[in-house]
Amino acid sequence: MAKKLRTRPPARTTYRHGDLRRALLGAGIALAREGGPHAIVLREATRRAGVAPNAAYRHFASRQDLLEAVRSAALSELANAMEAEIAKGRRAKSAEEAARANLRAVGAGYLRFAFTETGLFRTAFATPELLGFTGDPARKGKSGLDPFELLSAALDKFVGTGLLPPERRPAAEFLAWSAVHGFAMLVIDGPLHTVPRADIEGIGARVIAMVEKGI
């Protein structure tokens, strides 16, 4: 992989960069997109920003700190992908059908992002230590909801339309999420990696159906 002479900006003339934090974050996102969390390397980010390695420390406390910022961005993009999928299926239907379509869209958007932006998806769930799912605004999508909240909203509609008895509502997001997330993992770097994408789509639909039926 020739990663050396890439995206080197035209040798800035000013001493100050001007917007280094954003530049580093952008480089980090690009790196993650190309090669996952492992590929986020501080020195390469500074190289792409045209700046000395240590300059990064004025904006990020450590490599881990940069990784975390990229992670937030990835989660935000994931939320956007889910919202896009939800918006796609907006038709006039019965409340019940709408609730079903909504939940399916949440799952489908999640999977689409996982398979389309694999590097970012992996980064979004890369955890050296434990991860808190705080209400960090940097992780939300355009709707103001993060991925977890989007799923919760979809399940609330299930209860609202009587598709899910209220006593089974608590913690239901974890059942749904488990299935879809696990499936994504198995496809991305598990035994389903070699299965043709056409078949994947079918199995993915069955995973979502299993959730609808079994939740």
Place this chain on the structure above:
Amino acid sequence: MAKKLRTRPPARTTYRHGDLRRALLGAGIALAREGGPHAIVLREATRRAGVAPNAAYRHFASRQDLLEAVRSAALSELANAMEAEIAKGRRAKSAEEAARANLRAVGAGYLRFAFTETGLFRTAFATPELLGFTGDPARKGKSGLDPFELLSAALDKFVGTGLLPPERRPAAEFLAWSAVHGFAMLVIDGPLHTVPRADIEGIGARVIAMVEKGI
């Protein structure tokens, strides 16, 4: 974390180590158990074996090669954990109840291993590149089946006892696996990390129930 002066053997007197490959593999497994795949570092393994860093290259082509060997060992231990759980529930029951208990045991064993041997579990599914689920004998448990085969066998019994219509059998392992694997991931380093273990057990049972019902 004081990781330095650990398990240094008593300064071997012979030039040859005698059983270096096994020693390195053992050190690698210990490292993985303590800190996951990330913690498997070649130089540390050689240090623990009391040998120069390069000596490792007589037995493993690269760090990745050692990682792979540890991975196989981890998968084998996972299979053992699953088998143990299956054996626990062996009582005289109807074939149907036995099939249900079998599938639940497969899931429960998987989860138990994931939560008990987190480092090894993470290692088992760490994939820098893509991973093939070959019939590598080093990955099997005592029964001669690897984790995937154990799950397949459990599902076959479901079909055999009429609990699962044959037309839904194909690829069903991926539905079941997705749910349980995803749940493990969410607990290990996802948003469920902070949830008390008592509650986790309950949600885990519901995940498995969802699979039984929704598959």
Place this chain on the structure above:
DNA sequence: AAAGAAACTGGACGCTGTCCACATTCGGAA
């Protein structure tokens, strides 16, 4: 006893994250 293969050592290289001391520039107070 000699030769050849196998196992291990020693030193080096380039890469990484991070630390420290220094240089430059900007913005506000005098």
Place this chain on the structure above:
DNA sequence: TTCCGAATGTGGACAGCGTCCAGTTTCTTT
């Protein structure tokens, strides 16, 4: 306007990593 402190970026260094190359020691085979 000038000066001074805070913010930002540079340069050099360090230890640790995976890996390569060239030796050295030992075991095995002839």
